Amino acid sequence: SQATIKFADGHEIPQVGLGVWQTPNDTADAAVQAALEAGYRHIDTAAIYGNEEGVGKGIKASGVDRKDIFLTTKLWNDEQGYDSTLKAFDASLKRLGTDYVDLYLIHWPSPHRELYLDTWKAFIKLKEEGQVKSIGVSNFCPEHLEKIIGETGVTPVINQVELHPDFQQTELRAFHEKHGIITQSWSPLGRGKLLEHSDVAAIARKHGRTAAQVVIRWHMDQGLVVIPKSANPDRIKQNFQVFDFKLDADDMATLAKLDDTGNRMGPDPMTADF
């Protein structure tokens, strides 16, 4: 059965979720249904993905109780600011067809806008009102985290960042640990690129598993929350068959060596100007 990770605010998040970045709105419905049928109870979307309606439809059509599903969405950068955040959140809820989300994230700090602190204050209000069970951030660096924690006294429960075996975010994870922040991995499979790596392939052969399952297991074995993206029902199913094996110390040592801070695939949050 699946594992959950406990937040500092007392809520729990299923460790493996379905990512839907780049899943079109009209296929998100089927992807979410396939995931819920395979046993997933955690779906991760965002306003900017343009598929919140499809995700909401998939949840409804699945017949799984809303309260048994952990649903995350994210506030897009151009809606940052106190009032605009509250408005954007309502629009997300409408598109999702639900009256609460389990986790709401500030998608990027977008430091050039100088609005992420005001945005965080709106998030605190949404949590107080109960429309959001837990509040967190995505792509935040230590200085952004320090600012919102210092100014509000409220620590995000989670920071969702780019993280895969060849880009392990060791320093940031140490910072999170000090502050009781859970780390969540986006592009956990390195956008699929890592699955070709010969070391990963060798470990997969050894366990009679696929490369994707090995990489997902690597995230799990380090206490990370992981959201592999697939729009393909077979791969969605495959990516959830990860609860009945474990990597050994040799595997972990091999994968630890793949780490290289030069392997970031997405934008650097410090300099991203969107």
Ligand code: A2P
């Ligand atoms: P697809 O949606 O066609 O399955 P990440 O989560 O790191 O961003 O990786 C997502 C990419 O990896 C997508 O291109 C996805 O393609 C592919 N992918 C996801 N799961 C698997 C799998 N089990 N085997 C091979 N490719 C996969």
